[in-house]
Amino acid sequence: MAEGVEENIIIIEDSDAAYEDSIYANEIIKESSSKNKIFLIVGGVVILVLIILITTIALSKSTKKYDDVSMNYIEDKLADESKKPVEPTKLENMIAKANYLYSTGSKREALSIFEKIALYSEAVSAYNLGVAQIKDEQYDIALKSFQKAIQNNEKRCVSAINAAVCSLHLNNNKSFRYYIDLAFAYLPAERQSPLYSYYYALINYYNENYLEALSALKNPTTVEYLKVQNNMGAKINALFDNDYDAIENMEQNQPIKNxxxxxxxxxxxxxxxxxxxxxxxxxxxxxxxxxxxxxxxxxxxxxxxxxxxxxxxxxxxxxxxxxxxxxxPIKVKLKDSLFNIDKAQQHYRNVTINDKLLTYQKIFYFSPYKIFNANKSISYIRKGNANIFIDNVDSAKDYLKKSSSSSNVNIGITKAIKKALSFKIREANSLLLELIKIQPKHSILHYNLALTYAQMGNMTDAHQHFLRSYHLDAKNYLSGVYAVMCSQIIHKENKKLLSIIKDSLDNEEFSENIDLYKTLLFISEDNLLESSDWLKNNYEQRPLYLALDIIIAIKQKDYDIAKKSSQKLTILLPDEILPHLMNIDSSFSKQTPKKYANKVMNYLKEQKFNFNDLYHGPYITRYLYIQQNLITGRLYFLRNQLKQALETTTDQTHELTSSLALASLYDNAYEESYTLYNNLIDNLKVRDSYTLFLGAVASTAANHHENAIALLELSKLKDASFLETRYALGLLYLEAKNNKGAVIQLSKVNKNNFNSEYFNFDIDVDKLIFEKQHQKE
CATH class of the missing domain: 1.25.40 (Serine Threonine Protein Phosphatase 5, Tetratricopeptide repeat)
Incomplete structure (x- = not known):
């Protein structure tokens, strides 16, 4: 919309107007006396009467408002066509006064002046009157004023533009099209005007020729109406996603109003x-x-x-x-970084160093399982025989019963450990669960069960059993330390537990095991300075020790030590995938993204894995190996490999199905991933919180958002502290226009700077446009 008036006009003061009135009266008196000298006496009497009369009129006029005096004078002049019109400068002064009154809030007075001026100079003042009326939102009246201006061939182009704007406000599309086309027709006449680029931009803006309008705004012929030009530029740049240019346009208008x-x-x-x-x-x-x-x-x-x-x-x-x-309207989606190769690589290389969950899962992968206490079993048998000898049959039966059950548990532990070491983690977990029913107070049994849960990625149940193991045996420090680690992942309070373990370890004599436990605690506290002492030890080259070397060295960016330890680890465990992935982290960390992907692909091609750890083993292997195949662009081939293995295996297919579901998700085969996770959850009964969450991720990707909500509700019941589940559920409830339900979930995410690995959202612009068009219809 065009603003204001083009001319700079000065208003004559009201006192000047009154003075001019008296001068005009005196001139009349002089003219009368010179023509009638014969009737001097009579004329004198007449003059005296006139003076008295004029004085009386002047006194009465002085009681009126100044602007009424000037307006009445103009009206008198207009009534007498034989008299000279008011000089243009005086008219301009009055227009300026009207503009000033309008700008200071005296809108009615300003409009009154404009209307009176219109009686004198319809062409010029009609435009200005229209501007005042359009500012006062009197669009129907303003339209008539601009029509008059156009008819009188004054400011035709800008008057037509403003007439089009009035038509828009009046929802008269036919009138709008007429006047905007008229403005375009009059535009060539403004070529020499400094405002040409401004008019050109306005006309093209209202004609939705936004690129043409933007071109004019970027190459202006005037510095007038900068605020309007900046606002137009901001809107057009925002429309074309030139957000930084739009911001620059808006910030040029100071002070910032919008x-x-x-x-x-x-x-x-x-x-x-x-x-x-x-x-x-x-x-x-x-x-x-x-x-x-x-x-x-x-x-x-x-x-x-x-x-x-x-x-x-x-x-x-x-x-x-x-x-x-x-x-x-909210549109929930998955993060682009999950599927974009470059972003996925950046994310992978960052989380392998800084993510606590992945760090702990690497530690759990290499952690030893514990065997039963044989001396304790023998002690039970001896006590039983002694009691039989002294004829205390009831007591003897009790001791022998304990010995028998303990032997069964220990045999069962041995079988479970064998399965776990063969990467049949789920089978080992099932065995240990049955044994817990027989011996619920067996510290080693709880430790081993917790370790299988941790390797499967179920940190909630892992925490429960690590903690139980430590409470049953306060000397089982490894259980206590691992309970602290799991509590961090599931956001459980652990200050008291941590304090007890630290005090206990400080009271122990130094040994290899005590050094290990303290180092693990230092890692959990991100204490790099204290944990670095571990790198100076000369202990036997055990897998867990080498894994700690790699983790600590990479965090300290000492890649030489990390590389040496990772190479030793691959020699000890040449057929397993995770040691080689850790070697990749140590060896190629300084490479550029393209070289990194190329070296990783070539490295993995050279290895001869048996893939049992991928098909049946710990979750960490599946996750990291699938990520590396995403980075190297080989997910399609991995999926075919997993499908073939799934068709030919005679073992449990839980982990294989899980691997294929995750690989399909990252390879954008969303519907396939959704189906596989549903099979895993509904038929194979894998219902830990993390699997349910991943099923919801796949459901979201496949646009089955209602199914995603159902799975997230189940995941929340399994693990109320799983923040990813709460966040995702909150977003999906926002999308479903259930703000109250969303607030309940989001309010539970009490972690500062929470950053979901999987879920994101956008404003559904398509839906907004559709709803807007529907309202118009």
């Missing part, structure tokens, strides 16, 4: 700090209050401030329940 739009633009470019700043300013200024607070909530979600976000969404939903769902 903090809301600027906040949204900063959110679009990912500068969440500035986005929050401007959205908070918008809320303070009461700019789009519902949209601003909702937008702030969603920006906080993106920024990981999930609890703050839930509070903001909850508040606005309480106040405006129906309106809260309209501005920003």
């Amino acid at each position: 903090d809301f739009s600027l906040g949204l633009l900063y959110a679009r470019v990912g500068d969440l700090t500035l986005a929050k700043k401007h959205l908070k300013n918008a809320i303070v200024k009461n700019i789009e209050p519902i949209k601003s607070q909702l937008a702030l909530g969603f920006v906080n979600l993106k920024a990981g401030q999930v609890k703050d976000a839930s509070n903001e969404i909850n508040n606005i939903t309480d106040m405006f329940e129906e309106e809260a769902y309209k501005p920003y």
